[in-house]
Amino acid sequence: MRDFRHDHSALALNTATLGHNVEGQGAGWPVERVIDACAERGFGGIVFWRREIGKNAVAIGRRARAAGLAVAGLCRTPFLVGPLALRPLATLMDDFHASIDMAAALEAPVLTIVVGGVEPETKGMADSLKRVGERVAAAAPYAAERGVRLALEPLHPVYGGDRSCLVTVRDALDLCDWIDSANVGIAVDVYHVWWDTMLADQLRRAGRHRILGYHLCDWLAETRDVLLDRGMMGDGVADLKAIRAAVEGAGYDGVCEVEIFSAGNWWKRDPGEVLDVCVERFRSVC
Amino acid sequence: MRDFRHDHSALALNTATLGHNVEGQGAGWPVERVIDACAERGFGGIVFWRREIGKNAVAIGRRARAAGLAVAGLCRTPFLVGPLALRPLATLMDDFHASIDMAAALEAPVLTIVVGGVEPETKGMADSLKRVGERVAAAAPYAAERGVRLALEPLHPVYGGDRSCLVTVRDALDLCDWIDSANVGIAVDVYHVWWDTMLADQLRRAGRHRILGYHLCDWLAETRDVLLDRGMMGDGVADLKAIRAAVEGAGYDGVCEVEIFSAGNWWKRDPGEVLDVCVERFRSVC
Numbered sequence: 001m002r003d004f005r006h007d008h009s010a011l012a013l014n015t016a017t018l019g020h021n022v023e024g025q026g027a028g029w030p031v032e033r034v035i036d037a038c039a040e041r042g043f044g045g046i047v048f049w050r051r052e053i054g055k056n057a058v059a060i061g062r063r064a065r066a067a068g069l070a071v072a073g074l075c076r077t078p079f080l081v082g083p084l085a086l087r088p089l090a091t092l093m094d095d096f097h098a099s100i101d102m103a104a105a106l107e108a109p110v111l112t113i114v115v116g117g118v119e120p121e122t123k124g125m126a127d128s129l130k131r132v133g134e135r136v137a138a139a140a141p142y143a144a145e146r147g148v149r150l151a152l153e154p155l156h157p158v159y160g161g162d163r164s165c166l167v168t169v170r171d172a173l174d175l176c177d178w179i180d181s182a183n184v185g186i187a188v189d190v191y192h193v194w195w196d197t198m199l200a201d202q203l204r205r206a207g208r209h210r211i212l213g214y215h216l217c218d219w220l221a222e223t224r225d226v227l228l229d230r231g232m233m234g235d236g237v238a239d240l241k242a243i244r245a246a247v248e249g250a251g252y253d254g255v256c257e258v259e260i261f262s263a264g265n266w267w268k269r270d271p272g273e274v275l276d277v278c279v280e281r282f283r284s285v286c
Numbered sequence: 287m288r289d290f291r292h293d294h295s296a297l298a299l300n301t302a303t304l305g306h307n308v309e310g311q312g313a314g315w316p317v318e319r320v321i322d323a324c325a326e327r328g329f330g331g332i333v334f335w336r337r338e339i340g341k342n343a344v345a346i347g348r349r350a351r352a353a354g355l356a357v358a359g360l361c362r363t364p365f366l367v368g369p370l371a372l373r374p375l376a377t378l379m380d381d382f383h384a385s386i387d388m389a390a391a392l393e394a395p396v397l398t399i400v401v402g403g404v405e406p407e408t409k410g411m412a413d414s415l416k417r418v419g420e421r422v423a424a425a426a427p428y429a430a431e432r433g434v435r436l437a438l439e440p441l442h443p444v445y446g447g448d449r450s451c452l453v454t455v456r457d458a459l460d461l462c463d464w465i466d467s468a469n470v471g472i473a474v475d476v477y478h479v480w481w482d483t484m485l486a487d488q489l490r491r492a493g494r495h496r497i498l499g500y501h502l503c504d505w506l507a508e509t510r511d512v513l514l515d516r517g518m519m520g521d522g523v524a525d526l527k528a529i530r531a532a533v534e535g536a537g538y539d540g541v542c543e544v545e546i547f548s549a550g551n552w553w554k555r556d557p558g559e560v561l562d563v564c565v566e567r568f569r570s571v572c
Contacts, residue, residue, distance in 0.1 A: 083507055117507060117523070124525030125483055158444040160481040161507035161523050167481050174483075195446040195453050197411055197460075221369055221403060221447035226512060237403070237447050239410030 001245050002253075004283055011282045012045030012072045013038050014215065014259035018274060019267035021049040021075065022228075026267045031060055034271070035067050041275050045072035045255040050102060057105035065107075072110065072255045073151070073213060074103040079116030080135045081128045083162050096139050104146035110212045111143065112151050112187055117162040128165035133178050140181035151187035151212035152176065156195075158226045169193055169202040176210055188247055189215035189259065191230055194238035200246035208251025216240070216286055217260045228263035232277060234285035244286060256286065287527075287534050290569055297568045298331030298358045299324050300501065300545035304560060305553035307335045307361065308514075312553045317346055320557070321353050327561050331358035331541040336388060343391035351393075358396065358541045359437070359499060360389040365402030366421045367414045369448050382425050390432035396498045397429065398437050398473055403448040414451035419464050426467035437473035437498035438462065442481075444512045455479055455488040462496055474533055475501035475545065477516055480524035486532035494537025502526070502572055503546045514549035518563060520571035530572060542572065 002010065015034055019026020029037075031052050038046055046069045053060055053074075064071050078095045079085045086092040103111040115132045122128060136150060143150050154172045155164035166172055172186045186206060193199050203211065218236030223229050233240055244256070258278045260266050266274050288296065301320055305312020315323075317338050324332055332355045339346055339360075350357050364381045365371040372378040389397040401418045408414060422436060429436050440458045441450035452458055458472040472492060479485050489497065504522030509515050519526055530542070544564045546552050552560050 123523055124528055125481065126525075129483075156443060157481040158442065158509075158512060161505055161509055168483070171483055195411060195443040197415075197454070197457055219447055223444075223447060226444060237409055239412075242410055 001248050004286060006283070008042060008279050008282050009044040010255050011043050011279065012047055012070070012255035012257040013043055013275065013278070014047040014075065014257045015049055015052060016075070017258050017260045017266065017278065018271045019263070020052055023051070025263060027271050029271055032063060035064050035069060037272060037275055039067035039069055041279055043069060045070040045257070047073040047075060047257050048106065049075045050099060053102060053106065057102050061106040061108070070255065071106050071108045072257060074099070074106055074108040074111050076112040076114050079114060079163070081115060081119050081131045081165065082117030083120055085116045093135070093139065096135070097142055100139065100143045100146055100148050103148045109147070110149050110151050112153050112213065114153055114155065115164050115166045117160065118165055125160070125165045129171065129175060132166065133175050136175070136184060137179045137181065140179060140184050144181065144183045149183045149185060149212050151185055153187040153189060154192055156192040156226070168196060169199060169206070173202060173206055173210070185210035185212040187213035187215060190238050190240060190243055191215070191217050191219060194219050194243065199243065200249070203246045203250040206250055211247060211250055211252040213257060214244070214247050214252055214254065215257045215259045216282070217258065228261045230260045230262055232260060232266060233258070233281040240286050256282070258282070287531050290572060292569070294328060294565050294568050295330040296541050297329050297565065298333055298356070298541035298543040299329055299561065299564070300333040300361065300543045301335055301338060302361070303544050303546045303552065303564065304557045305549070306338055307547070309337070311549060313557050315557055318349060321350050321355060323558060323561055325353035325355055327565055329355060331356040331543070333359040333361060333543050334392065335361045336385060339388055339392065343388050347392040347394070356541065357392050357394045358543060360385070360392055360394040360397050362398040362400050365400060365449070367401060367405050367417045367451060368403030369406055371402045379421070379425065382421070383428055386425065386429045386432055386434050389434045395433070396435050396437050398439050398499065400439055400441065401450050401452045403446065404451055411446070411451045415457065415461060418452065419461050422461070422470060423465045423467065426465060426470050430467065430469045435469045435471060435498050437471055439473040439475060440478055442478040442512070454482060455485060455492070459488060459492055459496070471496035471498040473499035473501060476524050476526060476529055477501070477503050477505060480505050480529065485529065486535070489532045489536040492536055497533060497536055497538040499543060500530070500533050500538055500540065501543045501545045502568070503544065511550070514547045516546045516548055518546060518552060519544070519567040526572050542568065544568070
């Protein structure tokens, strides 16, 4: 297990931590200012959201790398199934391709997939997961041609209805097995998986080539808003060191991406302070 | 699989469906009126909460049976671990025993255990689950002497922080294996397990003697209040027939207990209407 006590070069910022994934939230810093603030503090990487990038993907990617930051990924594809998915399917797949194009232009090696919830007029997970598999399999060659890997991110089961019919690492790996493309793997986010006692076993099953991202935050014991009340590392009940041991035990040696949705707390603070706390907590409790 | 289309004698009411688990909620009917309303509609059983029973357990149990209702269970033990658990441990165990005494006085064959969340000053599930196992094992003989079975109920992972470090049927069965008492099993609640693609396999592992209860409601696709916004059967995305097929496939042939926490909808309606809808949905979609 890597020792981060005196080295946070593996730390990456997911810009959602500053509220930049939601219109009107956070301090609203321009992306260039966020890049500089991360670089000044010695972050090793950054992960953007599509809404920040617009038509400037090539320039922003270059800007980040020039500042010394790896562009570690892009959030995210459209929902592929469920009540929030784009319709008709052709429109959805066009947007899926557009997200791949943006990742390629940024030179981000990984595009995160949040799959969407239970398909209308169906019950349970099975039908929806099957459609997710078909749609990811259909897009995987397009992504591979552009040097982009697709990371299926299982979300916490609380999102099962509307945002993600994919809720465990086990199900995500079953889906990877079914899709069977070298550029399709998983992203592991503490918020979504901390409760899962099968996690370490499933990560061993995944192996290093299928773990495409590791996301940090914490689960607050008394979480009430399950969308926008994530905790800073150390403030919750997730066993962060045990989870990282399992992730790294499976061979993962990439960046650790801090991604904290926190409308009531961290998004209201000065971004510089938030970044400083990320560094301190990364070194001490992750 | 049983055919309920023309027979709802396996339907039981958990009185939480009328808001009776929370002070000031629901229509506030006396327990005798609830019993009569269920009996009139042909319910086969009823499950009470401790706060309704007070010192009248023997009389209420007799009253229910005289009306033709089985007293199928009692909700519930105190939280055994986590931030909401009683302290010190002696006080907690006294209350655990008091809940067993009440179940025995009601002649309720099953007492539900909601285990509580992550123990303060610990991280992750492992330490807390171990303490749950120790505390249930300590109380199991006391319950066995009084003819009471203890049903470990895994709750949805959204409650992992504060209300239940036990979040899957798999973990509940692991705990049963460890406790190794004939009167300790599990309760299966649709709300908590609907997302779990391992459910059918784990229920087969459980077998008929360890499934001590089956609870019905539904998961609303856009659930926001994860405590008090459960759906009526048929209004959500849970695959109710598939789940019951798995429960009965494992050998369960007991009552199906409707338990809907719904402060914003069902608790505001006339209880007679709620019970009528329960019967109709039980016959048509469960």
